[in-house]
Amino acid sequence: MENRSDAEASQFLSLFAALSYGIASMAMVFINKAILMQYSYSMTLLTVQQLATAALIYSGRRSGYTKAKGLEMSTAKKLLPVSLFYNANVAFALASLKGVNIPMYIAIKRLTPLAVLIAGFFSGKGRPTTQVILSVLLTAVGVVIAALGDFSFDLFGYSMALTSVFFQTMYLVLVEKSGAEDGLSSVEIMFYNSFLSIPFLLFLIIATGEFPNSISILIAKSNSFYFLVILILSLVMGIALNFTMFLCTIVNSALTTTIVGVLKGVGSTTLGFVLLGGVQVHGLNVTGLVINTAGGVWYSYAKYQQKKNKPPRALSDLEAHRK
DSSP: OHHHHHHHHHHHHHHHHHHHHHHHHHHHHHHHHHHHHHOOOHHHHHHHHHHHHHHHHHHHHHHTSOOOOOOOHHHHHHHHHHHHHHHHHHHHHHHHHTTSOHHHHHHHHTTHHHHHHHHHHHTTOOOOOHHHHHHHHHHHHHHHHHHHTOTTOOHHHHHHHHHHHHHHHHHHHHHHHHOTTTTOOHHHHHHHHHHHHHHHHHHHHHHTTOTTHHHHHHHHHTTSHHHHHHHHHHHHHHHHHHHHHHHHHHHTOHHHHHHHHHHHHHHHHHHHTTSSSOOOOOHHHHHHHHHHHHHHHHHHHHHHHHHHHSOOOSOOHHHHHHO
């Protein structure tokens, strides 16, 4: 009876982790798009999000609400390059949302598996299955077709999104090869990431000329109740997204997180046509997005089949993610 209740609790936690990550991930795209339509300083926004994350976790540690360990210099050194790639990915993704509509943004971000495959080829990894290769090529073809029918084409926005894909790929490859995040909880990874990124982001907002004008505009815009609400939502959901992403990976698996991300993308693409504007419907664009989405779903199925056909190993989900 006790084993049954433990199993049910475990299933509930797995379902909760997957659903919470999917909802947080979908909501974050729209919240960031909404705030960037009002406030265009994406680097400053990311800096504020990381400051809020670090302050919240530090306060939680001091008050005893979280058991996250303190900072260790050896761990910080290992995580520094990982943190830089992660934040570069988020920074360029935010910058791209200023000029790219949500359906196209999601379509471009689906090129990450293709970039990971290319990086794996040059780093000597084994050849992926035919289904995986064909599915990622289908997503790439879909992006090209969709871009040809995108009346709101923004070269800067597309460039930022593609650069974000590059940094996301480097982040994933580096985490896999270095094992820098081994043995750390999701809260500890978030704390190190925010702590290490703040000096880098402060340098960027000064070097790019955002500071100090961005701060004065942020304070002025905070007098608007609507802007203040979406700013607070952006800060809260930024923390929630990172936490639920790591939670989903630890409780379920990295594969589950990937599949949830693809399914979230299907919903976000659909909602992106009707929410926040910026999308001019064209047959070629819609066709490309459908092909791109089909490629994303096919990729998830191919990876699931690949995982299922592997012989079982005595590894926890967390260990499997880190290897």
